[in-house]
Amino acid sequence: MSDNPIEELITELDRTLPPVFARSKIDRYFGGLFTPGYLATLDSEGLGPEGAIRCGRHMAYQKKPFLEWLRRRMTMPEERRGIKVPPKEKSANALLQSLHEYSK
Numbered sequence: 001m002s003d004n005p006i007e008e009l010i011t012e013l014d015r016t017l018p019p020v021f022a023r024s025k026i027d028r029y030f031g032g033l034f035t036p037g038y039l040a041t042l043d044s045e046g047l048g049p050e051g052a053i054r055c056g057r058h059m060a061y062q063k064k065p066f067l068e069w070l071r072r073r074m075t076m077p078e079e080r081r082g083i084k085v086p087p088k089e090k091s092a093n094a095l096l097q098s099l100h101e102y103s104k
Contacts, residue, residue: 006074009096010067017067023052023059 017029023036042048043059051065 005096006071006076009074010071012096013070014063014067017063019063020053020060021063021066023061 013029021029023039026034026036026039039048040059043052049061049066049069051062053060053062
């Protein structure tokens, strides 16, 4: 494991995500971290990922801009609250583990 679980997660997502993915299928790639409705709300408020693509009634995201947006949103719990969290409980590590299990 890397010293920076967020960067490790972004690297793994960059390796495994398709170049473009549908908002309606976001659960497939992020295991409940985001819902299509939440991303739709962020998009409508101008806070969603850049590079969104509309295809008819459907929305999709380009991988690179989405990952940059995700990187800006992610922090480790101790960075937010000034507390120490055991490494196995860090959210980025948990998400990375979930992604590894999904890709098997």
